[in-house]
Amino acid sequence: MTTMNITKFLASTTSPPLSTTATSNTKPHMTQHHHLARQVLSLRRKLGITKPPRKNKPSKGQTSAQTSATETEKPSRQQRPLPTAAEIGADHAYLRLYLLLAARAHTHALAMKEGHTSRASDSVLPGRARKQVTSRMRKAASYAASLASLLSSNQRETKATDTDILEATAYARRLSGAEELEKHVGKKYSSAERQTKAWKKCLTCFSEAQLIYSALLSRSKKETFRELLNSEIEPSLRYAAYQSGISRSVPLATIARRNFRKDQSSLSSLITSIDSNAFTEAAAKTSNTTSDPASTTSATDIPTSITWRGHTAPLSDSQIGQSLSTANTAAATLKVSYRDHLASNPHASKLNESLAALYDPVLTSSTDTLDAVTKALADLTREGVGESDKRVQDLRIASLYANYQLVSWRIGRNRVLISPALDDGLDFHTFSPKPRPSPSTTTTTDADAPPTPTHPKPKPPKPAETTTHALHRLRTRHALLASILQSLDILPALPGSARDPHFLASIERKRAYFRGLKCLNIAYSHQLLLSEGKVGEGGVGRKRREVLALVAWGLGVVGGAAPDGGVDAGEEGDEEEKAHPRTSHVSPSSFKALHAQLTALETRYRALIHMHDLLSPFPSTNSPSSTTNRAEPLINHLTHFPSPETLDLTNLVPWPPTQLEPVPVKPVFLDVAWNYIGYPGRVGGGGDGGKSGKGGIVGGNVGGEEEVGGEGEREGGKRKRGWFGFGR
Numbered sequence: 001m002t003t004m005n006i007t008k009f010l011a012s013t014t015s016p017p018l019s020t021t022a023t024s025n026t027k028p029h030m031t032q033h034h035h036l037a038r039q040v041l042s043l044r045r046k047l048g049i050t051k052p053p054r055k056n057k058p059s060k061g062q063t064s065a066q067t068s069a070t071e072t073e074k075p076s077r078q079q080r081p082l083p084t085a086a087e088i089g090a091d092h093a094y095l096r097l098y099l100l101l102a103a104r105a106h107t108h109a110l111a112m113k114e115g116h117t118s119r120a121s122d123s124v125l126p127g128r129a130r131k132q133v134t135s136r137m138r139k140a141a142s143y144a145a146s147l148a149s150l151l152s153s154n155q156r157e158t159k160a161t162d163t164d165i166l167e168a169t170a171y172a173r174r175l176s177g178a179e180e181l182e183k184h185v186g187k188k189y190s191s192a193e194r195q196t197k198a199w200k201k202c203l204t205c206f207s208e209a210q211l212i213y214s215a216l217l218s219r220s221k222k223e224t225f226r227e228l229l230n231s232e233i234e235p236s237l238r239y240a241a242y243q244s245g246i247s248r249s250v251p252l253a254t255i256a257r258r259n260f261r262k263d264q265s266s267l268s269s270l271i272t273s274i275d276s277n278a279f280t281e282a283a284a285k286t287s288n289t290t291s292d293p294a295s296t297t298s299a300t301d302i303p304t305s306i307t308w309r310g311h312t313a314p315l316s317d318s319q320i321g322q323s324l325s326t327a328n329t330a331a332a333t334l335k336v337s338y339r340d341h342l343a344s345n346p347h348a349s350k351l352n353e354s355l356a357a358l359y360d361p362v363l364t365s366s367t368d369t370l371d372a373v374t375k376a377l378a379d380l381t382r383e384g385v386g387e388s389d390k391r392v393q394d395l396r397i398a399s400l401y402a403n404y405q406l407v408s409w410r411i412g413r414n415r416v417l418i419s420p421a422l423d424d425g426l427d428f429h430t431f432s433p434k435p436r437p438s439p440s441t442t443t444t445t446d447a448d449a450p451p452t453p454t455h456p457k458p459k460p461p462k463p464a465e466t467t468t469h470a471l472h473r474l475r476t477r478h479a480l481l482a483s484i485l486q487s488l489d490i491l492p493a494l495p496g497s498a499r500d501p502h503f504l505a506s507i508e509r510k511r512a513y514f515r516g517l518k519c520l521n522i523a524y525s526h527q528l529l530l531s532e533g534k535v536g537e538g539g540v541g542r543k544r545r546e547v548l549a550l551v552a553w554g555l556g557v558v559g560g561a562a563p564d565g566g567v568d569a570g571e572e573g574d575e576e577e578k579a580h581p582r583t584s585h586v587s588p589s590s591f592k593a594l595h596a597q598l599t600a601l602e603t604r605y606r607a608l609i610h611m612h613d614l615l616s617p618f619p620s621t622n623s624p625s626s627t628t629n630r631a632e633p634l635i636n637h638l639t640h641f642p643s644p645e646t647l648d649l650t651n652l653v654p655w656p657p658t659q660l661e662p663v664p665v666k667p668v669f670l671d672v673a674w675n676y677i678g679y680p681g682r683v684g685g686g687g688d689g690g691k692s693g694k695g696g697i698v699g700g701n702v703g704g705e706e707e708v709g710g711e712g713e714r715e716g717g718k719r720k721r722g723w724f725g726f727g728r
Helices: 006-021 028-047 064-073 085-090 093-119 127-153 162-184 192-198 200-220 223-243 252-258 265-274 283-287 318-344 351-357 360-382 390-418 444-448 467-493 501-531 537-561 588-615 624-629 705-716
Strands: 305-308 311-314
Touching (some): 162 223, 192 200, 200 252, 390 467, 501 537
8 A cells, every 4th residue: 555645745735835935935835825725736637627607797688686596506606525535545745735726725815914914014914914814724734634633533434544643643633723822912811821821722722733743754764754843743733832821941852742732643653653662751771772871861961061171061941951862872873883893893994984874863962952052042042131140141051051062072073984994193114015926936836727716716915005196184183173173163162162261272183183283284285296206306305394393393382282281171081092983182102192293294304405405516595504614696796707617607696585675776866966067069168057047957958049039039029938827
């Protein structure tokens, strides 16, 4: 018997129009309503359900009284008949007609609400608009309730499974709860009793829907049910519980069980047949079969407070406690599976990838915990609660704890991925092929013999690792270390972290450790290029100096952050043992190992650079001996002609330049004395030119030509003047 997939059909039918038009249309529900109306019309044509005939027009001789009497006896338009149980059993398309009709009516109500709220400043609908919206929602709930009743009462004829009945019932309860929610939201009541009584039906409908969808999720593990619970059912149930005066510390599962109607025995039996622990408080205790005492955390052991670094914060929101309990259970499970995986695969080459996959559940649960804390903070902020309130301060501590746990597990996963040896990438080795057996050890008969089950054909040796592949591994390490540093940079910026200087100091020590590892792996890449001969003869010394600079800088960072080994105060135990999962904690032994590795590399490359300077035919200008014994560059002695014996063509200019200096060039003399000296053939001496205006710089006349022109102007009369009194 095939299932009808009611929830999947509704999700695929109603979701795409909203997702495709929400960014381009200001009224997505109206677009979705038109889309569903076209689907209903298309399905009716496919099923052959014709439009019912209208009443004939009144004849010319018929009076108005006869017309009104006829209208009371016979409606102007007949009601379309709904599909029967036999039709649904023969073709599931009739079932989809029920669902489309209910979805169309519900979307019509949302579109009407969307139109009213867009025109009004207040989100609460007025009285007449509220009646119209609730009327359409009531019609949608009636379609869904008719389908659920038809499937449950005629299960054999409709060929419906228990899952189909539960999905149809949950959809009907969902629409009924939405109708009650829209009916009472925004209303004010004279007493708390009347308000609780008004919200009782809404609370009951969403409680039944929550129980059904939770049971379906526990059995099928489909994301459709999870999305429905997270996006619609649980927020509506929490709001209805809040309006009914139920505390937020009460879990949603407990609220749903308490508000499930006792007269729904057939529905409760269907839910129990799918999930036997749906109505029990200790649901997780019976399913916990692990023998490790650290992983005996059940769903009922929900923590009520968080204690971290000497601060205790009570948890007022039950959702945070539930997600925190799940995260603790996932962490305990990770410890057990991590130890078992290491014991079963001690020499696996892909050990880091398989171990990193074990971190996924604890990362997911830690993310859920952080989301729950963030949502609780947003709710308090929306209600206008200030930062000085005790609830906000407790949630700030919980937020800092949740962020730290998530970052810690994320860093631990990246540390596992860095190296298969789980040493944080302190060493780097390339893969070399195993030596083949010599020809003398194998006879010709054995080589020519075909392979047998007892003597299989030997596999060809693994080729040596190329430089490109080795550099790719180092590049992957560098990206993981950069991600770790980026995660650590998030913690000091969180609210409340600045009040704890010891916490900030521990974060700085961890940053120094991973920065040292980053420098070490970059130095490994330069070392790999040197060993493979990828650097020219002239660049060997420069490349070695780059390695030495990186190692020396990393050694200074690590030594300055943890001079005595780098003890992280306030953290639990030494987690460097391979039997424990990696986190952000860095033990003193890790600091010592990194410091020793950097010191060894620094000593080695200092010796290599010194030997290179001694053996080089032209000593480097950066060495201490060359700067004291070498003559000055030739550019500093341009006034002396060099002799062939002392000429050094490799010492023309200082290279590399140590500081910014002017370049000596031949001076350029400007002959400014021309206007003051009397030359043969020149009229007007330079001595009186400044006084008479007939020579020199003031007069500017050379040879007397300008003087003659000046007398002609004075004889001709008044000198012409140009615009604004300036001469042309």
